[in-house]
Amino acid sequence: MPIEWSGLSPELLLTVDRRRPEPLRAQLEGELRDAIRSGRLGVGERLPSSRELASALGVSRGLVQECYGQLMAEGYLSSRIGSATRVAAGASPPPTRAARPAPGAAPPRLRVDFRYGVPDLPSFPRGDWLWSVREAARVAPTADLDYGHPHGSPVLREVLAAYLRRVRGAAADPEAIVICAGFAQGLNVTLRVLARAGIDRVAFEDPGYDETSAFAADFAGVRVARVPVDDAGIDVNALAATGARAVVVTPAHQWPTGVVLAPERRHALIAWAVEHDAVIVEDDYDAEFRYDREPVGAVQGLAPDRVVALGTVSKSLAPAVRLGWIVCPPALAPAVAAEKIRGDRGSPALDQLALAHLIQSGRFDRHLRRMRAVYAQRRGALVDALAQHAPGVRLTGLSAGFHAVAHLPEGADEDAVIGAARARSVGLYGMSAQRSTHATTPPKLVLGFGNLSERAIRDGIATVADVLNRRS
Amino acid sequence: MPIEWSGLSPELLLTVDRRRPEPLRAQLEGELRDAIRSGRLGVGERLPSSRELASALGVSRGLVQECYGQLMAEGYLSSRIGSATRVAAGASPPPTRAARPAPGAAPPRLRVDFRYGVPDLPSFPRGDWLWSVREAARVAPTADLDYGHPHGSPVLREVLAAYLRRVRGAAADPEAIVICAGFAQGLNVTLRVLARAGIDRVAFEDPGYDETSAFAADFAGVRVARVPVDDAGIDVNALAATGARAVVVTPAHQWPTGVVLAPERRHALIAWAVEHDAVIVEDDYDAEFRYDREPVGAVQGLAPDRVVALGTVSKSLAPAVRLGWIVCPPALAPAVAAEKIRGDRGSPALDQLALAHLIQSGRFDRHLRRMRAVYAQRRGALVDALAQHAPGVRLTGLSAGFHAVAHLPEGADEDAVIGAARARSVGLYGMSAQRSTHATTPPKLVLGFGNLSERAIRDGIATVADVLNRRS
Numbered sequence: 001m002p003i004e005w006s007g008l009s010p011e012l013l014l015t016v017d018r019r020r021p022e023p024l025r026a027q028l029e030g031e032l033r034d035a036i037r038s039g040r041l042g043v044g045e046r047l048p049s050s051r052e053l054a055s056a057l058g059v060s061r062g063l064v065q066e067c068y069g070q071l072m073a074e075g076y077l078s079s080r081i082g083s084a085t086r087v088a089a090g091a092s093p094p095p096t097r098a099a100r101p102a103p104g105a106a107p108p109r110l111r112v113d114f115r116y117g118v119p120d121l122p123s124f125p126r127g128d129w130l131w132s133v134r135e136a137a138r139v140a141p142t143a144d145l146d147y148g149h150p151h152g153s154p155v156l157r158e159v160l161a162a163y164l165r166r167v168r169g170a171a172a173d174p175e176a177i178v179i180c181a182g183f184a185q186g187l188n189v190t191l192r193v194l195a196r197a198g199i200d201r202v203a204f205e206d207p208g209y210d211e212t213s214a215f216a217a218d219f220a221g222v223r224v225a226r227v228p229v230d231d232a233g234i235d236v237n238a239l240a241a242t243g244a245r246a247v248v249v250t251p252a253h254q255w256p257t258g259v260v261l262a263p264e265r266r267h268a269l270i271a272w273a274v275e276h277d278a279v280i281v282e283d284d285y286d287a288e289f290r291y292d293r294e295p296v297g298a299v300q301g302l303a304p305d306r307v308v309a310l311g312t313v314s315k316s317l318a319p320a321v322r323l324g325w326i327v328c329p330p331a332l333a334p335a336v337a338a339e340k341i342r343g344d345r346g347s348p349a350l351d352q353l354a355l356a357h358l359i360q361s362g363r364f365d366r367h368l369r370r371m372r373a374v375y376a377q378r379r380g381a382l383v384d385a386l387a388q389h390a391p392g393v394r395l396t397g398l399s400a401g402f403h404a405v406a407h408l409p410e411g412a413d414e415d416a417v418i419g420a421a422r423a424r425s426v427g428l429y430g431m432s433a434q435r436s437t438h439a440t441t442p443p444k445l446v447l448g449f450g451n452l453s454e455r456a457i458r459d460g461i462a463t464v465a466d467v468l469n470r471r472s
Numbered sequence: 473m474p475i476e477w478s479g480l481s482p483e484l485l486l487t488v489d490r491r492r493p494e495p496l497r498a499q500l501e502g503e504l505r506d507a508i509r510s511g512r513l514g515v516g517e518r519l520p521s522s523r524e525l526a527s528a529l530g531v532s533r534g535l536v537q538e539c540y541g542q543l544m545a546e547g548y549l550s551s552r553i554g555s556a557t558r559v560a561a562g563a564s565p566p567p568t569r570a571a572r573p574a575p576g577a578a579p580p581r582l583r584v585d586f587r588y589g590v591p592d593l594p595s596f597p598r599g600d601w602l603w604s605v606r607e608a609a610r611v612a613p614t615a616d617l618d619y620g621h622p623h624g625s626p627v628l629r630e631v632l633a634a635y636l637r638r639v640r641g642a643a644a645d646p647e648a649i650v651i652c653a654g655f656a657q658g659l660n661v662t663l664r665v666l667a668r669a670g671i672d673r674v675a676f677e678d679p680g681y682d683e684t685s686a687f688a689a690d691f692a693g694v695r696v697a698r699v700p701v702d703d704a705g706i707d708v709n710a711l712a713a714t715g716a717r718a719v720v721v722t723p724a725h726q727w728p729t730g731v732v733l734a735p736e737r738r739h740a741l742i743a744w745a746v747e748h749d750a751v752i753v754e755d756d757y758d759a760e761f762r763y764d765r766e767p768v769g770a771v772q773g774l775a776p777d778r779v780v781a782l783g784t785v786s787k788s789l790a791p792a793v794r795l796g797w798i799v800c801p802p803a804l805a806p807a808v809a810a811e812k813i814r815g816d817r818g819s820p821a822l823d824q825l826a827l828a829h830l831i832q833s834g835r836f837d838r839h840l841r842r843m844r845a846v847y848a849q850r851r852g853a854l855v856d857a858l859a860q861h862a863p864g865v866r867l868t869g870l871s872a873g874f875h876a877v878a879h880l881p882e883g884a885d886e887d888a889v890i891g892a893a894r895a896r897s898v899g900l901y902g903m904s905a906q907r908s909t910h911a912t913t914p915p916k917l918v919l920g921f922g923n924l925s926e927r928a929i930r931d932g933i934a935t936v937a938d939v940l941n942r943r944s
Contacts, residue, residue, distance in 0.1 A: 022638065025766075033641055033773055066766075074641060074769040075738035089739060121617045126609045129822075133605050137598045145593045145790040166494065169501065169546060171509055181653075185816040215814045221693075266547030267560060297546040301505055318617040320821035342687045343815065344657040348823055349792035350601075 016057055024059055028067045036076050036087055047077065047085045112460030113427035116256070116403040116448030117315075120374060124318040128363040129354065135361075136353035144349050150337040152179025152325075153352040159359050160325055164311070168287060169297025171304035176333045178340055179347050182324040183283060184212065186310040187248065189343065190281055190326060191220035193335045194246050199279070203227045203244040205234050207256055207434035213248070226436040229254055233261035236268040245278040251299050252287035256434045256446045258397015258405055260296055269299070273306040279329075282309040286401035288316050288368050291376050295400065305329045308336075313355065315401075315450075316368060323347060323355055375402045381454035382447065382461065389465030402450030405431065408443040412468065415440055420467045426460045488529055496531055500539045508548050508559055519549065519557045584932030585899035588728070588875040588920030589787075592846060596790040600835040601826065607833075608825035616821050622809040624651025624797075625824040631831050632797055636783070640759060641769025643776035648805045650812055651819050654796040655755060656684065658782040659720065661815065662753055662798060663692035665807045666718050671751070675699045675716040677706050679728055679906035685720070698908040701726055705733035708740040717750040723771050724759035728906045728918045730869015730877055732768055741771070745778040751801075754781045758873035760788050760840050763848050767872065777801045780808075785827065787873075787922075788840060795819060795827055847874045853926035854919065854933065861937030874922030877903065880915040884940065887912055892939045898932045 014031045016024050035041040048056070050064040057064075068085055071077045078088040144153070151157060157174040164170035180186045191202060199222065204213040206226035217224045225242035228235045234249055249269070251261035261269070273280050280299060287295045300309035304327075312324035328336050340346065358364045379398060386393050386406065394407040408417060414430040421428045431444035445464075449457055486503045488496050507513040520528070522536040529536075540557055543549045550560040616625070623629060629646040636642035652658045663674060671694065676685040678698035689696045697714035700707045706721055721741070723733035733741070745752050752771060759767045772781035776799075784796035800808050812818065830836045851870060858865050858878070866879040880889060886902040893900045903916035917936075921929055 026638065029641065029769075030637065033643075033769070037643055037773070037776075070766055070769070072735055073732070075735045075742075075771070075774050076769075078735070088735070089743075118618060121614045124614075124617045130606055130609050134602055137602050142593045142596075145596045145792040146590060147791045165502065166498065169505055171505075181816040181819075184814070188815060219814060260545075263544055263547045263550070263560070267550075270547070271561075294542055297501075297505070297542070299547070301509070302547050304509070319619045319817070320617040322816070322818065322820040342656070342691060343660060344653040344794070345791070346794065348794040348820060351820055351823065 014053075014057065016059065025063050025067050025070075028057070028059070028064070029070055032067070032071055033074075033076060041087050043087050043089055045087045047087070049084070109425070110422075110427040111425035112452060112456045112463070114429065114445070114447045114449065114452070114460060115427055116429060116446050116450075118448065118451045119315050119318060119402065120371065120451050121318060123367075123371060123374060124320075125363065125367050128358060128367065129317075129321075132354035132357040132361070132363070133350060135357040136350045140350065140353055144353065148346045148349050148352075150341045150346070151175070151177065151333070152340075152347060153349060153356065156352040156356040157325075159356040163359050163364075164298070164309075164325075164327065168284060168295070168309075168311075169301040170309060170327060171301045172309075172327050173304075173330065176304075176328045176330045178326040178328060178333060178336045179352055180324050180326055180340055181322045181344070181347055182312040182314050182319070183285060183310055184216075185340075185343075186312070186324050186326045187212070187216045187281065187283075188219045189336055189339045190308050190310070191216050191222055191246075193332060193339050194279060195220045195222050196335070199245045201225055201242070201244040201246075202281075203239055203242050203247040205229045205249060205254065206436045207431060208250070209248070209255065210434055210436065210438075229257055229259065231259055233259055233265045234269070236265060236272050239269075240272055240276070245276055246281060247278070248281040248283060249299075250283045250285060252284055252296050253290075253397070253400040255283070255285065256397070256403065256405065256431065258399065258401070258403070260399060261299070266299055266302065270303045270306060273303065278306070279332075280307045282307050284309055284311050286315045289372055289375055289402060290400040291372075291379060292399050300327055305331070308332065316364070316371070321351065321355075323351060375450065378402070378449045378452065378454055378457055379404070381457045382449050385458045385461035386465075389462050390468055393465075393468070403446055403448045406445040406447050406464075408445065409468065410442070412443045413440070414443040414445070417443070417445070417464070417467055420470075421464060424463050424467070426463045428464065486525075486529065488531065497535050497539050497542075500529070500531070500536070501542055504539065504543055505548060513559050515559050515561055517559045519559070521556070581897070582894075582899040583897035584924065584928045584935070586901065586917070586919045586921065586924070586932060587899055588901060588918050588922075590920065590923045591787050591790060591874065592843065592923050593790060595839075595843060595846060596792075597835065597839045600830060600839065601789070601793075604826035604829040604833070604835070605822060607829040608822045612822065612825055616825065620818045620821050620824075622813045622818070623647070623649065623805070624812075624819060625821060625828065628824040628828040629797075631828040635831050635836075636770070636781075636799065640756060640767070640783075641773040642781060642799060643773045644781075644799050645776075645802065648776075648800045648802045650798040650800060650805060650808045651824055652796050652798055652812055653794045653816070653819055654784040654786050654791070655757060655782055656688075657812075657815075658784070658796050658798045659684070659688045659753065659755075660691045661808055661811045662780050662782070663688050663694055663718075665804060665811050666751060667692045667694050668807070668811075671717045673697055673714070673716040673718075674753075675711055675714050675719040677701045677721060677726065678908045679903060680722070681720070681727065682906050682908065682910075701729055701731065703731055705731055705737045706741070708737060708744050711741075712744055712748070717748055718753060719750070720753040720755060721771075722755045722757060724756060724768050725762075725869070725872040727755070727757065728869070728875065728877060728903065730871065730873070730875070732871060733771070738771055738774065742775045742778060745775065750778070751804075752779045754779050756781055756783050758787045761844055761847055761874060762872040763844075763851060764871050772799055777803070780804065788836070788843070793823065793827075795823060847922065850874070850921045850924065850926055850929055851876070853929045854921050857930045857933035858937075861934050862940055865937075865940070875918055875920045878917040878919050878936075880917065881940065882914070884915045885912070886915040886917070889915070889917070889936070889939055892942075893936060896935050896939070898935045900936065 016027045054061040054064045079085045157177045161172040161174040164172040201223045203225045225244045227239045300307040309327040395404050397405045418428045432440040488499045526533040526536045551557045629649045633644040633646040636644040673695045675697045697716045699711045772779040781799040867876045869877045890900045904910050904912040
């Protein structure tokens with residue numbers, strides 16, 4: 001029994017195949033659409049009659065007629081009474097199809113990559129996450145499958161508020177929390193709300209998020225001022241001089257220098273905010289991982305009416321989860337929720353509920369404890385490897401998180417070191433990219449060690465030392 | 473053995489409880505923070521010495537010292553050499569705390585709610601979704617837990633492209649698809665990209681998305697033109713007269729009238745786009761559910777270089793999933809992906825992979841087949857109930873989806889009918905809200921029946937008929 005037919009002239013080679021699960025009519029329609037789109041069937045061209053085509057393909061005439069009817073409804077074919085079916089005028093392919101952008105050159109495969117901002121991905125607790133999603137899907141009321149509360153899941157907000165009070169010393173009220181997709185969205189939403197409130201200039205730390213600040217400012221339509229950071233954190237006098245009425249800071253572990261905002265600076269920052277009716281946007285990005293002592297509580301806890309605190313699970317779980325939160329001054333919360341909802345109608349409900357279950361069950365804390373030990377070991381490996389291979393390189397910013405700053409010997413060329421290491425398949429990242437001036441002096445590296453094994457760290461640092469020795 | 477202590481003066485009533493899992497030091501810190509934030513401990517107020525407090529609470533002096541040290545680091549307390557520990561100046565609560573907005577009056581509980589745009593939530597395939605998430609978590613490579621591809625998961629894009637080719641007659645290339653969080657985000661991202669490209673005026677159908685168009689336009693900073701819809705769909709001559717270089721249309725089942733864009737209008741629309749170098753944004757929102765015949769293929773398939781097609785699983789699965797896609801003209805895809813990434817760094821990876829598994833395994837198609845039968849029955853119940861109780865009310869727009877338009881008798885007062893029904897716990901929604909003029913004539917209702925049982929539909933329509941009879 002024949003199972004495949006094709007027929008007609010070469011330019012209208014149509015094939016239907018009974019072995020395929022797709023109905024014959026859908027196959028024929030797809031073939032005809034493709035022929036028209038590709039230009040094999042040109043505008044005005046006459047199609048075979050339904051009788052001819054049915055006979056050529058061994059299908060019923062009714063099937064071909066239905067198929068022609070469908071493609072007329074879709075605008076591919078046209079037909080006038082007493083005339084043949086033809087390819088319709090609007091259905092021609094455009095004369096020049098926009099060229100697809102050439103794929104970028106594949107990046108060379110790195111043996112060791114000190115990329116920052118990424119946690120240990122193999123440690124993502126897949127089992128715990130699945131358990132949490134299952135619990136979420138099991139107990140979620142049907143109404144939770146609808147568009148959700150503008151602030152995000154009330155269950156997650158309740159759990160998060162308790163968690164942030166307990167772990168971050170935050171003054172977190174579930175009503176003032178808005179769930180979002182992570183730091184970037186939290187910052188975008190916050191800056192847009194501030195822009196609507198007339199705050200058109202926002203200060204960022206320097207060094208700090210260079211690309212992020214540019215993106216977020218562009219997204220919200222605000223201007224950026226950069227404010228220097230010293231060993232005690234952001235320079236609040238310099239901040240006041242900018243005239244900005246909002247600032248984005250990383251008090252628990254400054255990105256990228258790793259300094260902790262000093263107590264007197266915390267007060268000065270809050271005093272600045274009160275005096276200028278300004279808003280402090282606190283990025284609490286890796287406060288969960290502190291090694292030498294208990295994490296410093298969030299500034300938000302000190303001044304909940306002046307601080308928007310942004311949190312994320314991108315570092316504590318994995319970037320792929322795409323969940324974060326915005327702890328708002330109560331007066332700002334409705335506007336922040338409205339902005340989030342207008343942007344994307346809220347974050348996925350089952351993911352939100354899963355995170356609530358993960359935290360509530362203690363699995364999140366257990367994961368953090370495990371990871372703290374893992375990162376502490378890697379941090380130790382980094383310190384040891386540098387001490388052994390490159391004792392002249394000082395490390396700072398190690399009190400928390402999973403990156404550190406390596407101060408290269410005076411006179412070392414940041415770009416040259418990075419280039420030489422890359423030639424030996426070791427990925428390094430310079431401090432210059434985080435400075436507003438992009439200055440390469442003093443030469444420093446921002447070394448991420450979150451997603452590197454201790455062995456890879458030792459291996460990579462040996463290469464860095466070798467590169468430095470050859471150049472000195 | 474005592475397990476709970478509290479001590480000191482009434483205004484500094486501090487409690488620690490050994491039964492609680494939280495370490496004593498964290499408890500004490502939390503208590504102190506709360507006392508300072510609430511104003512019970514005022515600025516400059518002297519704290520008991522560590523020896524006094526330790527004795528009052530029955531804890532070690534070292535614990536109190538650590539606690540004080542932590543709160544100094546966080547800025548709550550300050551201490552000078554030779555002086556007592558005091559509440560720091562920046563730590564005072566603001567004199568007037570912004571009032572929390574009063575919670576809106578709870579909406580009256582509706583017996584039957586003809587709200588549109590919501591699918592049957594109890595039918596969400598929880599088991600299939602969980603299976604898909606499990607598969608995703610089981611097979612996802614570790615690298616997928618990182619920040620993802622700017623366009624979204626390549627696996628999902630491949631599966632979606634095949635699905636859209638097969639089911640929607642779309643010319644979908646995985647490289648030109650960008651995964652997003654659903655229709656609203658897809659539209660926001662698209663309009664922002666068009667705005668950057670200099671398209672500052674966008675046309676929307678009228679009646680059509682009134683609120684959505686206002687939001688999206690505001691989000692992207694573009695102006696809105698509204699273009700009338702007649703029985704053949706959008707009026708392309710009127711569109712051309714607006715001067716807009718982009719239009720948002722719902723060709724498969726116009727929202728809210730339910731008309732299908734006629735073949736000649738499809739051609740006219742594409743000709744308009746070619747002539748004006750314009751972009752058609754196609755909202756393919758409920759094309760999966762067509763009753764009387766095969767769904768009309770997407771306009772995107774006819775003119776892939778001129779059409780941005782937006783899709784979502786909000787109607788086919790549930791709004792809570794928050795996944796959708798943007799099928800872009802190839803030349804626009806990189807800009808669309810960049811805009812999406814800048815907004816939120818991408819959609820959740822495991823959810824994307826789960827959707828890929830759901831579609832690839834055939835479970836998605838099976839669910840759609842089931843739901844088509846469910847909605848067809850509800851549609852039948854709606855038609856029957858109106859024929860029985862209110863034969864004077866004409867229904868249109870029933871060819872697809874799960875809403876219909878009820879044409880009320882001439883002279884009926886749309887708002888009065890809605891109000892009277894609501895007083896009897898039946899939620900109705902008027903066409904006026906979808907018109908740019910908000911005109912209440914001719915009086916029409918947009919009846920959503922996706923999330924209502926057949927019994928609820930009959931019950932609700934009986935009430936509507938009763939309301940109409942009393943008023944006539």
